[in-house]
Structure formats: C-alpha cells, structure tokens
Amino acid sequence: MALLALSLVLFLGLHLIRVVVPGFRLAMIDKLGKPVWIAFHSIASILTLVFVAYAFAAARSEPIGMLYNPPAGMAHLTVTLMLIAVICFVAGFLPAGHIRAKTKHPVVLSVKIWALAHLLSNGEAYSVLLFAAFLAWGVILRISLKRRLRRGEITLPVFVSAKYDLYAVVIGVIVWALMIWRVHEWLIGVAPLPMLAS
Numbered sequence: 001m002a003l004l005a006l007s008l009v010l011f012l013g014l015h016l017i018r019v020v021v022p023g024f025r026l027a028m029i030d031k032l033g034k035p036v037w038i039a040f041h042s043i044a045s046i047l048t049l050v051f052v053a054y055a056f057a058a059a060r061s062e063p064i065g066m067l068y069n070p071p072a073g074m075a076h077l078t079v080t081l082m083l084i085a086v087i088c089f090v091a092g093f094l095p096a097g098h099i100r101a102k103t104k105h106p107v108v109l110s111v112k113i114w115a116l117a118h119l120l121s122n123g124e125a126y127s128v129l130l131f132a133a134f135l136a137w138g139v140i141l142r143i144s145l146k147r148r149l150r151r152g153e154i155t156l157p158v159f160v161s162a163k164y165d166l167y168a169v170v171i172g173v174i175v176w177a178l179m180i181w182r183v184h185e186w187l188i189g190v191a192p193l194p195m196l197a198s
Helices: 002-014 022-032 034-060 074-091 098-103 106-121 125-150 163-188
Strands: none
Touching: 002 034, 002 125, 022 034, 034 125, 074 098, 074 106, 074 163, 098 106, 098 163, 106 125
16 A cells, blocks of 8 residues: 555656646756656656556555445446546547537546546545545646636637547547456456456
8 A cells, every 4th residue: 555655646746746846847847858858757657657557456465455335336337437537538639529628628527537436436445545546636637727727828628620529429438348348357457347257
C-alpha cells in the first residue's frame, strides 16, 4: 500500500504541476525550452504510470482487507458507466461534436466517471486508494480548468460537426465491448462481470 501511495503521489503530482506550482513549470520551460519540457513530462508520465500499475499489482497480492462490501449488482452499474466514460474519453481526442462541446473537458470527465464507477464496485483498500485518488485529481483539475477559463488562459472547444459524436460513440462502444470481452481481464486480471471470467 505504501508503494501504491507513493506511485500515486508521483503520477498525480506530476499532472498537477500546472495547478500547484505553475511558476516551476514556466521556469522549466524558460530554462529547457517547451519541446524539451514536453518530452520530459511525457516520459515521466509514462514511467510513473507504469509505476502505478506495478504498485497496484503488488498491493493486490498483499493481505489487505475490505473497507466496504459493494451491494450486489454494482458490477453491472460500473460496466454501464464505463460505456459513458469511454465515449467521453474518445470524444476528447476528436474535433468537437456535441459531446465535446457540451462536456467542455470530456477527458477529465471520463476519468472522474471511471474512478467513481470503480469505487462503486470495489471495496478493497488498495482499490479505494487508487480510484479515490484519481477522482480527487479529476475534481481538482476541473476546478483549475474553470479558473483558467475565467482568466482567459484557455478556450472551450467550438462545435464542428455531429459526425464526430458518431465517431466517438462507435469507437467508444467497440473499445468498451473489447474491454468487457477479454481485454480488461488480460490487462488487469479481473473480468468486469463475474459471469465472463475465464
């Protein structure tokens, strides 16, 4: 658990630099140049994400108890919410359709839905730590984005075409179906729905 906590501090802290210490980010960009900073940040993000995955796997092997027992049927609710999360995530990387324009920050929203959905169906201490941390990160980042919008530092996506909503839904459903089918079990070691376990 300690290793998982450390990995989350490193990964999420790295993605809150702009929020918590914006001056440090600007100083590094001035010193290294923006391309070098982006490359460093990207590499560090990948490494710390791998660390989170390793630490989570290690925590799952420890004899850690349950903080709460999710009610029956929560797995189905989680799977349903994940469809929305995946569609929002995909929409965030496409030109703006209605989904991206209305949600404003669909990738951040998808992370919050993902985290909340998994908190509903996972009561293990390590799961609660992981998903609560990401949910908190999503909330903090959303507040920060609203403030940056008011200061004029960012702009909201402008609607382009509804065809990108169709793309987001089709791609999202395909990815979601693949995750339910086997990919989630291959990557995480847990089937999203118990009856689908190998």
